[in-house]
Structures are given as C-alpha cells and as structure tokens.
Amino acid sequence: MAEPRLAGKVALITGAASGIGAASARLFAAEGAKLILTDVNEAGAKALAAEIGGGALGFEHDVTSEAAWDMVMAETSVAFGRLDVLVNNAGIGRATPILETSLAQWREVISVNLDAVFLGCRAGIAAMKEKGGSIVNLSSILGLVGSPLTAAYAASKGGVKLMTKTLALEVAQNGWKIRINSVHPGYIDTPMVAGAISRAPDAAQRKAYLISQHPLGRLGRAEEIAAGILYLASDASSFMTGSELVIDGGYTAR
Numbered sequence: 001m002a003e004p005r006l007a008g009k010v011a012l013i014t015g016a017a018s019g020i021g022a023a024s025a026r027l028f029a030a031e032g033a034k035l036i037l038t039d040v041n042e043a044g045a046k047a048l049a050a051e052i053g054g055g056a057l058g059f060e061h062d063v064t065s066e067a068a069w070d071m072v073m074a075e076t077s078v079a080f081g082r083l084d085v086l087v088n089n090a091g092i093g094r095a096t097p098i099l100e101t102s103l104a105q106w107r108e109v110i111s112v113n114l115d116a117v118f119l120g121c122r123a124g125i126a127a128m129k130e131k132g133g134s135i136v137n138l139s140s141i142l143g144l145v146g147s148p149l150t151a152a153y154a155a156s157k158g159g160v161k162l163m164t165k166t167l168a169l170e171v172a173q174n175g176w177k178i179r180i181n182s183v184h185p186g187y188i189d190t191p192m193v194a195g196a197i198s199r200a201p202d203a204a205q206r207k208a209y210l211i212s213q214h215p216l217g218r219l220g221r222a223e224e225i226a227a228g229i230l231y232l233a234s235d236a237s238s239f240m241t242g243s244e245l246v247i248d249g250g251y252t253a254r
Ligand SMILES: NC(=O)c1ccc[n+]([C@@H]2O[C@H](COP(=O)([O-])OP(=O)(O)OC[C@H]3O[C@@H](n4cnc5c(N)ncnc54)[C@H](O)[C@@H]3O)[C@@H](O)[C@H]2O)c1
Pocket: 014, 015, 016, 017, 018, 019, 020, 021, 038, 039, 040, 041, 044, 061, 062, 063, 064, 088, 089, 090, 091, 092, 093, 112, 138, 139, 140, 141, 184, 185, 186, 187, 188, 189, 190, 191, 192, 193
C-alpha cells in the first residue's frame, strides 16, 4: 500500500467547519495528517475534530484577529511542537452592486479574505522557517478574471494571488524551505454558493446560469478542491511555489 501522503505532517486548516475546509480536513486525516481545525464557528470546528478523531483539535478562531492567530499558533506548538502545512481557507462571499456597496461591506470582505491571509502567512512563515513546510491560500477564479457584482471579493482574491507569489519569492530568497501556492476554484457546491444561489431573485435560473459558465456542465464538489489542496500540501508538489492551481471545470479556459 502507498504511504499516506501527509504521514507525520501537522496541518492547520482555517474555516474548517464547512465546505472546502471540511472536505480538506477529512482528506488530510485520511492521508495521515495531524490536524488543527479552526473556524469562527467554534462548535463546527470542534465537532469535526471529534468526528475525525486521532488527536485532531478544534478551536474557535476569527482569522481577522491577530490575537486569535497568536493563540492558535501557541496551541499548535504545545500540542504538536511543529507545523508543516497551513491552509488559509476561511473566507466569505458577497455579491452587491457597486452603488449599493458600503465601505463597511467592502472592508469586511477584504478583512476576512485578504488581511487574514496576510496574518496567516506571517504566522505560518514564522512557525515553519526553520524546518520548512507548505502554505496553501484559497483564492478563486475571481482572483483571475472579473465578474459583475463582486468588486470586493475579486479584489480580495486577486490580492491573495499576488501576495502568494510575492511571499513565495521572499521565503525562497531567504533560504527558507517553505512553498506557498494559491488554489483557484470555480463555483463549488458548498454552503457559500448554495446560500448565494438561494438569495438570488430566481434561484433556479441563477444555478443554471452558474452551471452554464463551466464547460464541464456542473458545479464542482468540495472534494475536488480538497484533492488539489492535498497535492500542494504534500511533497508530491515539491517543485511548486508561487503557482496558481486552477480547478474550475474549464471556467477560465475561454
Ligand atoms: N465555494 C466556491 O465556489 C468557492 C470558489 C472559489 C473560492 N472559494 C473559497 O474557498 C474558501 C472556502 O469556501 P467554501 O465554499 O468552503 O465556504 P463555506 O462558507 O462553506 O465555508 C467557509 C468557512 O469559513 C468560516 N469563516 C468565515 N469567516 C471566518 C472568519 N472571520 N474566521 C474564521 N472562519 C471564518 C465559516 O464559518 C465557514 O465555516 C473561501 O476562501 C472561498 O472564498 C470558494
């Protein structure tokens, strides 16, 4: 039997209570990782950690809080004494017309989707610079191409894409063996997208439209993104850094 792909590795996944984060947690556990699962939804993170077992830990963690990052990194150090993989997955989706978008709404999206990835990368690099590791940042197809109604979301995800490249170069220049890559999903059938569809004036039409934008003719599944995150987290991608892994059913191929 093949060696589990994350055997002996300690991995921290943010936003792990739902969707892509939860699917990644389950896959990482099956591949031998020791897990720290965090989410602003404390009950969800703890429930998933308990379900997974094997010493997995669940913590309340608002990724926009510097103090919360300090707490989570300290807990990780106490529990496992190391960190090998960080997945900056927590995020929020918002779609509003530009003339109805308040500065507070803009800042909320930038704070969770971009500021928090900066905080996570800074904490992860500090923790991994001696022994090396892998950081995976969740961007989006909307970090690659535009789409109406998503100014803040697209700005945040485009920011994640270029912050990822810049930090990948900086850690390499410093001789730290940390790889940093971004993942760019198309529309994936998670609570984030289900919620957006249900809020549309005509939900069935909105879902059909989103499906029609993917040449493969369907929305993606969280497990299909988790498979890409696993690849970037594992040593299978040992020559990848500063790269964009697009998993989008062909959305951006046109
Ligand atoms: N679903 C998609 O179509 C899609 C497409 C491209 C990119 N993404 C990105 O993938 C990531 C995961 O998305 P998902 O679809 O699984 O979403 P989801 O809504 O199912 O899960 C997101 C999780 O993040 C948590 N979260 C939100 N704000 C937080 C905060 N401040 N601190 C900590 N946790 C917080 C939520 O509680 C939730 O558990 C996000 O970064 C999202 O932008 C998703």
